[in-house]
Amino acid sequence: xxxxxxxxxxxxxxxxxxxxxxxxxxxxxxxxxxxxxxxxxxxxxxxxxxxxxxxxxxxxxxxxxxxxxxxxxxxxxxxxxxxxxxxxxxxxxxxxxxxxxxxxxxxxxxxxxxxxxxxxxxxxxxxxxxxxxxxxxxxxxxxxxxxxxxxxxxxxxxxxxxxxxxxxxxxxxxxxxxxxxxxxxxxxxxxxxxxxxxxxxxxxxxxxxxxxxxxxxxxxxxx
Amino acid sequence: xxxxxxxxxxxxxxxxxxxxxxxxxxxxxxxxxxxxxxxxxxxxxxxxxxxxxxxxxxxxxxxxxxxxxxxxxxxxxxxxxxxxxxxxxxxxxxxxxxxxxxxxxxxxxxxxxxxxxxxxxxxxxxxxxxxxxxxxxxxxxxxxxxxxxxxxxxxxxxxxxxxxxxxxxxxxxxxxxxxxxxxxxxxxxxxxxxxxxxxxxxxxxxxxxxxxxxxxxxxxxxxxxxxxxxxxxxxxxxxxxxxxxxxxxxxxxxxxxxxxxxxxxxxxxxxxxxxxxxxxxxxxxxxxxxxxxxxxxxxxxxxxxxxxxxxxxxxxxxxxxxxxxxxxxxxxxxxxxxxxxxxxxxxxxxxxxx
Numbered sequence: 259x260x261x262x263x264x265x266x267x268x269x270x271x272x273x274x275x276x277x278x279x280x281x282x283x284x285x286x287x288x289x290x291x292x293x294x295x296x297x298x299x300x301x302x303x304x305x306x307x308x309x310x311x312x313x314x315x316x317x318x319x320x321x322x323x324x325x326x327x328x329x330x331x332x333x334x335x336x337x338x339x340x341x342x343x344x345x346x347x348x349x350x351x352x353x354x355x356x357x358x359x360x361x362x363x364x365x366x367x368x369x370x371x372x373x374x375x376x377x378x379x380x381x382x383x384x385x386x387x388x389x390x391x392x393x394x395x396x397x398x399x400x401x402x403x404x405x406x407x408x409x410x411x412x413x414x415x416x417x418x419x420x421x422x423x424x425x426x427x428x429x430x431x432x433x434x435x436x437x438x439x440x441x442x443x444x445x446x447x448x449x450x451x452x453x454x455x456x457x458x459x460x461x462x463x464x465x466x467x468x469x470x471x472x473x474x475x476x477x478x479x480x481x
Numbered sequence: 482x483x484x485x486x487x488x489x490x491x492x493x494x495x496x497x498x499x500x501x502x503x504x505x506x507x508x509x510x511x512x513x514x515x516x517x518x519x520x521x522x523x524x525x526x527x528x529x530x531x532x533x534x535x536x537x538x539x540x541x542x543x544x545x546x547x548x549x550x551x552x553x554x555x556x557x558x559x560x561x562x563x564x565x566x567x568x569x570x571x572x573x574x575x576x577x578x579x580x581x582x583x584x585x586x587x588x589x590x591x592x593x594x595x596x597x598x599x600x601x602x603x604x605x606x607x608x609x610x611x612x613x614x615x616x617x618x619x620x621x622x623x624x625x626x627x628x629x630x631x632x633x634x635x636x637x638x639x640x641x642x643x644x645x646x647x648x649x650x651x652x653x654x655x656x657x658x659x660x661x662x663x664x665x666x667x668x669x670x671x672x673x674x675x676x677x678x679x680x681x682x683x684x685x686x687x688x689x690x691x692x693x694x695x696x697x698x699x700x701x702x703x704x705x706x707x708x709x710x711x712x713x714x715x716x717x718x719x720x721x722x723x724x725x726x727x728x729x730x731x732x733x734x735x736x737x738x739x740x741x742x743x744x745x746x747x748x749x750x751x752x753x754x755x756x757x758x759x760x761x762x763x764x765x766x767x768x769x770x771x772x773x774x775x776x777x778x779x780x781x782x783x784x785x786x787x788x789x790x791x792x793x794x795x796x797x798x799x800x801x802x803x804x805x806x807x808x809x810x811x812x813x814x815x816x817x818x819x820x821x822x823x824x825x826x827x828x829x830x831x832x833x834x835x
Contacts, residue, residue, distance in 0.1 A: 374573040377534050380560040381567040382587030382632050392586075396577045 260453060262429045263437035270345070270433060271413040274352040278360035278409045281353065283402075286364030287390060301365075305358045312355060316422025319351040323423075348424035348431050355419045356409040363408065367401020368394055404468055411464040415457065484508045486636055486668065490530055490540035490550070500537075500692040502527050506685070508545065508636070511668040513659075515683035515700065517676075518715060523692040524672040525570075528638050531670065532567050533560040544635060566634030566667065570641045572625035574613035580624050581609040587632030596631065603627040603661070618646045619654060626658075630665055637662070637669035643678060655681035676717050680704065688712050710758040710832045719801045720761040723832065726753035734829060739798040743776045745827035756832030761822060763793070763803035768811065771821030778820040785812050794818075 289301055307315055322329045323341035329350075333341060341347030371394050379389040395402070417435040424431030426440070434457055441450035486506040493499050500523040506514045516524040529535040531542055533549065536557060542550040549558050560567075564587075574583050584596050600606050603623040613621060622642060629637060642658065643651045659682050662669050673679055679686060683700040688707075696703055696712045707713035713721045724743075727735040733747040738759055745759065771777035780800060786793040792809060794802035802820065804812075812818075 372573070374569050374571070375575060377532075377560070378567065378569060378573040378575075379586070380534070381532055381563075381565055382628070383561050383564050384586075385561055393575060 260432075260434070260437040260441075260449070263432050263434050263453075264456075266345075266429065266432060267414050267434040270348060270352055271410045273349050274356055274413040275360075275406050275410045277349065277353045278356060279402075279406060282357070282360035282364050282405060282409075283395075286361050286405075287368055287394070289361065289365040290368035304361050307355045308358050312416065312418025313422055315355055316351060316419040319347075319354065319419070319423050323347050323350065342423065343425040343427060343431060345424075345430055348420060351419045351423040352413045352416065355416060356412045359408040359412045360405040363401045363405035364398070367398035367404075370401070371397045400471065404471075407464055407468050411461055415461060484545040485543075486531070486670070487541070487543045488527070488531060490527075490537035490542060492526065492530065492535070492537045498523075498692060500526055500530075502689070502692075502694050504687050504694055504697055506636075506668060506670055508668045511666050512684035513662055513669045513671055513682055514685040514687060515679045516670060516672045516687050516689055517679045517683075518674060518689035520674055521691075522674075522689040524674075524689050525640055527689070528640055528670060528672050531636075532565045532638055533558060533563045534567075564632060564634055566629030566632065566637040568622075568625050568629050568637065568639040568642050571645050572613075572621045574616075574621060574624055574628070576613050579610050579612060580605055580616070583613070583624055583628050584631045587628060591631060599627050599631055602664070619650055622646065622654065622658075623661075626661060630667065634667060637665070637667050639669060639671040641672055641674070644673075644675075651675075652677070658682060676704075686716075688715050690715055706828060707760065707830055710756075710760075710830055713758070713760045713828070713830055718760040718828075719763050720759070721830075722759045722761075722799070724757050724759045724829075726757050728753070733824060736829065739780075739800075741776075741778055743778075743822075743827060744824045745829050746825045747829045754829060754831030758830050758832050760828040760830055761800075761826065763801045765822055765826035766794075766800070766802040767821050768804055768808065768818065769821065770819060775821045775823050776827070778822065780818055780820060782812060782814050782816055782818050784814050785809070796820075 285304065289297060289304070320342060321327050323333070324330045325334070325340070330341060333339070339346070341350065375393055375397070376389055379393045384392065415435065416433075417439070420431070420433050420436055424433070426432050426436050434453060438450050438453050438457070441447070441453065485508060488506070489503045491499065491501050502523070516527060518524050526535060530537050530550075537550065537552065539552045540550070541548070541552065548554070548556050549563050550556060575586060578586065581596060581600065584599060585591070588596070600609050603626065605620070605623060605627060608616065608620060613624065616624065622645070626642075643654055646654065655678065662682070671682055680700060685698065686700040686703045687697045688695040688703065690711055695715065696708045703712065704716050707716055707718065710721045722738055724736040724738045727737055727742065730744050733745050734753060735742055735744050736757060736759060737743070743759070781797040783795045783797065786795070787806065788803070790806060791803050792806050792812065794804065794812065796802060796818070
């Protein structure tokens with residue numbers, strides 16, 4: 259079993275979930291409460307990773323973070339490291355790829371909070387931010403937790419984006435899924451079988467936890 | 482008139498519904514102004530516009546000399562700056578906070594003693610650490626009101642405050658809510674479609690119908706002397722009948738309805754109202770021979786409907802009467818009844834709405 263790959267996958271999944279919590283809360287809140295005409299377009303954009311082949315997403319990310327790409331130039335300008343085939347580059351791609359798995363449950367949970375509770379908080383003098391922290395978020399935590407767990411699990415299971423953006427550097431960017439692919443290519447079916455079984459059991463356990471909790475399942479299914 | 486909450490707004494909706502409201506709510510002394518009308522009359526929308534939760538298309542809203550909304554000047558203070566004490570229909574208590582934390586929510590800087598005093602005043606001391614889900618409807622209503630008052634609002638806005646409760650409890654709470662509002666000393670605007678609630682809780686009454694203010698005045702005065710036929714129907718006069726004016730009479734005015742001459746106690750020195758309508762409460766129509774000075778009526782009884790402790794009589798010409806149920810034996814549908822009504826119980830009003 260490739261323990262180094264397991265470690266990379268877990269690190270990547272944890273970092274991706276954390277990054278998506280940071281990005282997903284404001285984006286989810288915006289989608290849930292905005293009356294902007296752009297809402298539909300932004301929601302479609304954030305859901306795009308659900309339908310795009312991972313290779314397409316990976317291709318664009320690779321172009322963007324490459325030495326000639328806008329993100330690559332920006333990072334180079336502030337003295338950052340090269341992103342392609344590195345863990346930070348992989349993290350960026352993973353976060354984009356798992357975005358809908360975090361943002362959609364977040365937005366559904368926020369939108370499900372009784373509107374009158376929000377209005378009551380306004381009348382009691384609380385601004386939008388304070389109302390979000392003190393009323394909306396505490397009442398949406400099952401949906402937020404669902405989004406975190408789903409993006410964690412989705413990141414552990416990804417393959418195409420990882421291969422396109424991260425390459426296959428053992429201990430740095432070689433994740434579990436890539437390791438399984440390598441084992442099969444090398445005809446080491448026993449190793450591939452062990453790692454596959456582990457990944458399957460892990461994924462099942464995560465989903466069982468998510469769907470086992472009634473409230474969270476309902477919040478996700480509402481959309 | 483002293484400082485007022487002055488509301489003069491217009492708001493248009495899809496499907497052609499339009500709210501046009503113009504009213505003044507006195508702030509001193511702090512009384513209760515009831516916005517009264519059927520559901521769909523625009524009462525709640527008006528209340529939400531005052532709170533800043535909805536934006537009118539035109540007009541102004543002022544509290545004293547403070548501008549809350551002014552379409553022409555582009556002023557529209559958010560609810561956070563208006564800080565009304567808003568009591569929602571189902572109270573909107575924060576389910577993740579205890580009763581005490583709910584009270585604290587709008588008054589984070591209030592001393593603990595002030596919150597404790599408020600809890601005691603609303604008989605919530607024993608419930609301070611409970612979550613809203615464990616409270617009864619009446620308790621939740623008290624928490625909602627206490628929470629609104631904890632934030633020291635300058636005006637209370639109550640949206641059907643008792644409609645979430647069942648009927649017997651609602652009746653019991655009339656007195657309690659009336660006392661709480663009087664003690665609070667904060668001017669209140671209360672929305673209801675319930676006549677009993679309006680009479681029990683209100684000082685002033687604003688009658689709304691299909692988005693328009695029909696009449697505004699002291700509660701009892703509006704109920705007893707509606708200015709128009711539409712107001713009379715809205716405040717529950719069951720008989721509002723078009724009549725023909727026959728001119729002044731020694732006791733007021735004489736009118737003709739269904740071929741019968743009736744005298745009503747209207748001020749004789751005033752001209753007859755346009756398109757005059759006669760208002761009569763079913764309870765004021767009596768069975769039997771008319772005493773001296775009363776109006777006698779001969780009408781065919783169409784049908785009798787049993788109500789709680791009374792019988793509803795549907796008479797010729799669409800007139801409705803109500804008598805105690807022990808008189809059932811005298812009432813055979815199809816028979817001609819001898820009835821009478823005192824002139825003081827006949828109210829003459831003009832037709833139309835405003």
